[in-house]
Amino acid sequence: MRILVVEDDPALCQQIQRQLQAEGHAVDVAPDGREGLYLGEEHPYDVAIVDLGLPLLDGVSLIRQLRAKERHYPILILTARGSWQDKVEGLESGADDYLTKPFHPEELKARLNALLRRASGHASAVIRGGPLSIDTSARRVTLDDQPVELTGYEYQTLAYLALHQGQAVSKTELTEHLYDQDFDRDSNVIEVFIGRLRRKLDPDGQLKLITTQRGLGYRLNLPGEPPTT
Template sequence: MRVLVVEDDAGLGEVVVETLRKENFAVDLAKNGEDGRHLGSTEQYDAVVLDLGLPKVDGVTVLQSWRDEERTFPVLILTARDAWADKVAGFKAGADDYLTKPFRVQELVMRLRALIRRSSGQVAARIVCGPLSFDAQLGQFELDGLPLRLTAFEWRVLSALMLRKNTVVERRDLINRVYEYDADADSNSLEVIIGRLRRKIGSDMIQTVRGRGYQLGRVPG
């Protein structure tokens, strides 16, 4: 899972980024509205955390611009503005959730997980595929009822596949959800991660769909 954080407070931005990375998310940070708008328009994200009071371009304008471009990723507004009018403006611009400062970082993590799960079409917090289960609200995997230990990269790939189980996930889509903006990403490194996952959860759990990508679960036919 990959998240964009648009926050001009350097200290707070680093705390949010560090927390999300500890929870295995790939995270990009933009420190002003102009950079945030550009990243949201050109990169692929599972969710965005957006401040309202940003330099260069304000958060509501940034959000409106994304929605005008039909960018559909869920957006959580994180701001010190708690007036009703500000909340209305945020939701009218296309926000999916609104959290005011000060806040608990773990609440932010839980809200983001819920937004990503629902935007992927999953209603229940617990997703099951054969012997594998994923608590999408806690971010925890189990195999045959036992905790599954994964690296951050393995977790990102497997969560992307699990949220779209029984559906082919394009190779480029997976790469975009695993690596951060300035990372040196390629399909070979993705193959390595897929290979490690197959050794951990079973070689028949992740199917290669030639010329397209990967699918968690059996491919019909």
């Protein structure tokens, strides 16, 4: 997933960036609210992490302007402020959840996963369909109850399709949401990952879990799972 981090504390920002990148996410960072607003308007993020106490443009104003520009991706606010009034102001500005500093990396991971699931209409961390099971919390995939070994990029591609299952996802969308800004958009890497997933998940081609819709993109079809809207 592609995540925006707007945090003016360099050490904390780097810590969050490293954690998210280690989990396979593409991460953009901004040290102040003004740059965060620019990035937040320009790119199609899956979720944003916004500190409230930002220079140049505070976090609440940043969130309000993003929502006014109809940027609807989930936003998690970070705050060192302990009062409930500050948390309420952040949520009422358009944020979806908050995390009080200091926090444990596992709590950040859990809250982000929950926001991503809710945004795609999934209440559970485990997405199931027929013989396929994708645990988005443990980042574990099983087929007929047997573990499937995937690389980080293969898993990220599958997870994104699963969170948008039933929808056609273009190569451009996958590239924008899964890979860093300097990724070669003209490469055939996406096709390679899709090919590998098909061989690992459906070697006989009987399940047709991942189909190609000409001119539209790739679609994950989970048996028994209603498409997201």
